[in-house]
Amino acid sequence: MKAIMETEDVRYRYPGIGEEALSGLSMQIPEGRKVAICGANGCGKSTLFLHAIGILRPTSGRVKWRGQPVGYDRASLGALRRRVGLVFQDPEHQLILNTPREDISYGLRNLGLAEAEIRERADRIVEKMGLADLAGLPTHHLSLGQKKRVALAGVLALKPELLLLDEATAYLDRRSERALLAELDDACRRGVTVAMATHDMNVAYSWADWVLVMDKGRCAMAGPPHEVFSREEEIQALGLELPLLYEVWKAMPEELRAGFESPRSLEAFKEALNPV
Amino acid sequence: MKAIMETEDVRYRYPGIGEEALSGLSMQIPEGRKVAICGANGCGKSTLFLHAIGILRPTSGRVKWRGQPVGYDRASLGALRRRVGLVFQDPEHQLILNTPREDISYGLRNLGLAEAEIRERADRIVEKMGLADLAGLPTHHLSLGQKKRVALAGVLALKPELLLLDEATAYLDRRSERALLAELDDACRRGVTVAMATHDMNVAYSWADWVLVMDKGRCAMAGPPHEVFSREEEIQALGLELPLLYEVWKAMPEELRAGFESPRSLEAFKEALNPV
Amino acid sequence: MKFAPQSRRTRKIASTLSLIAGFALYLTLNAPREAYAMHIMEGFLPASWAAFWWIAFLPFFALGLRSIARIARETPELKLMLGVAGAFTFVLSALKIPSVTGSSSHPTGTGLGSVMFGPLPMSVLGSIVLLFQAVLLAHGGITTLGANAFSMAVCGPIVGWFAYRWLQRATGRQKLAIFAAAALADLTTYVVTSLQLALAFPAEHGGVAASLAKFGGIFAVTQIPLAISEGLLTVLIWNWLQAH
């Protein structure tokens, strides 16, 4: 397992606040995976992301990109931010320009591309993500789910190698959530490493193939979903809930479960119960 | 079934927006129940709530309180808003003073109570909801979950007869969600009718004892949870998802389910599978 | 003080040189933080001048408060809107904008506010912002609040507003009017502050005029480029707001 990004004993304290937001965080984001970073509100997920794009700088410890420590001069930061795309929790903070198309072009323009190429790349991503109908509408006419998709499109247009998402599915209804997750799966298939912070364990369980659990600014657990969630007591001790599907499966009579790994989606669950 | 509040063919269009937010909404909130109002983002739930406290006025149709049409003069509105408490999705909209205790007193002071009684009632609700540690902190030091609890406390302090909540559990981690739902159960036990808008069908299914489904500004379905969710195809046609627990239960072999109603909580589920 | 002509001359040259060096050093070290530094600090003005500026400021403040109160009686929501607008003005003044000289400064935002809300309400919002800057940032002060508010919350907005009105009518070019309103509001604040300082600390030789030249000269280094930047920024903001 090769880490695309890792932190080594990173500590960070926001000025004026007593507690450390990150208190010795050491974790790795494995390349090419779909990673869920779980934890309760305030566990340090957002602070970690701001470190990952070099907006915050650790008080002590190191952040590494593909094994190399991140540099904080202007050129290194520029290069880092071209490789790491960050989608913020609240799209209102991220969508600055008036229409989806303009907003998607924003990052491309900052790369210093020619106008023709900017237009071409923006059009392509608008097309690909099915935003064509929305592309010219004023941003404030979009629904939350649409805004989140546009924010994602603006970041994907820059072709990052690592995509970070902060609470991507929060506040979304199930249909928008599915559309978004499908988009992420697609990005992952094209070779982008995707890491999503979430406190929704059901999403983490069914979507991710690698799970990191954070607690009080540290990495408490890491591993594939089955492995992490089988450590039930530890999860609960951290104040987190087990995924519903996992709990339901464990509650089933032994003989029905025999021979199956705990299913991660409703479809897999049904299949396990009604083998064809 | 007596309706505490109902709407009759209510239509409303926001100025400058083409589509109607409410397009002939007729629905009833039964007295004394725990009501979930379900629907995808943008189905008109928030618009309905603003009608319920008379901030918006229907273009056509009527809103009724205990069978009487709502009046829109100052006195009637004041009386209505004393009876109907609304907790907004974003607590920032309704917290105004700088500490929880002060803020809770704000609504009481608007009622024109004496300072001694204001203090007494504010203290009681602070105590009851376990906010004593936070009561003196500035609002901007609180977490989102804490702000939501304070907003709820501020509304409960006014002793409404009908409590409306807009996406009360969104953005909350599971622990805060549980604390909030417990608070609502408690209010309901004291005789308050509670209606919560949510797009989380799992919450609706496990918490409510009456479900209204909204779609495109109309009421599509209404009834007890079992009844509503058993109309699976209709639910799915509205783009909504069935509650996970319900789906899992339906997927179970017939012989295991025999004799049980579909369980609405994980505990009930486990019990049904492992009868003592 | 008596020295031989020779030594007096060397001394003068030496002191002039050291002064220039001192200036250069001080400007490179402090330039980026000076926009806030335009607020006269606590305890800086002599008591009589501090009182004078308070007295000069209060009538405008009272007028502003009265004009708000008049509308708020009809529509109480206006209070909420102006309160939120005050917070917006504060945040605007906390943004760092690049100055045309390469350093960065904080805009005052009074030109924009004056065009949007009118000069009298802006005198109230501006003084609230100044009070919060004094209490939450320790920039400016309470004894000097009268002087600071007079220059930033009264003179700046009034000049900005009239500049906007006049240019809008005379030329019909809105962008120019907005640029002038923001830049002149900024410049007015700077000129009035310099005047306040010059009146309080007249030079030994040349009196108030010489002192004005000195204070004005020092603050010009940051304030004139800032005024141009703020003018440009405000035009861009205006374009955005119009597009919405």
Add this chain to the structure above:
Amino acid sequence: MIRLIDTLSHGNRLSSASPLWKCGFAAAMIVLAYASHPAVQAAIALWMAAWTVVYARVPARIYLAMLGSGCLFFVASLPALAVDFRHGALALSESGLHTAARLFVRAACCLSAMLFLILTTPMLRLFQVLQKLRAPQLLLELMLVTYRFLFLLLDTARMMHTAQRARGGHGGFKSRIADTAALAARLFDRTMHRYRGLSHGLASRGFAGDIRLAPYEPAALPLRYRLEIALGGALLLGFEIMLRIGGYE
């Protein structure tokens, strides 16, 4: 910085002490500073610093940083005070330097009294003092709303700024001006959105035209502190009177 001061004002050891006492104390010291000799001013400055750092336990590092940044204005004006045009050349002015030195002591003294007040007293308590001093109700309401939304909008602005930087914004002069303008316009949009939300939120809670604060709650100042204020004040006054009788200038 702003969050720092706000947090300290809530978390220090004197935060619950009577705000009226603290305001009165700081005001008295500023008045005394204006009326007294530099030696007395220096004593006041040290005494107020002791209250802030020792009694209220505000970290000394932060205190000094704030004192330093507060004195920036003085540093900026120093050349104008200390230099004179004479016979067409610049020269250090003896009397100007003297004025500057006197001014520095007084300003530092007043600043330290101000810092004592703002670092130990939460904003809400200051509002209540203003209310007790009969500040106009309208002014208080405006200040309340402003304060309530200050931090929220600052956070929003910071997030927007971060998001712009994450996407490669704020590069050169032009891009920084344009990005700042876009941010400000968007922030204005959010501000008006907040206003609409707030007006609905308050209407639902029975807002009928005014936002009333709780009346001023008297709080205690421990006897030990009251004694120190009385004793210290008397000492400083005595010191000043001695200096005046002695004809010291």
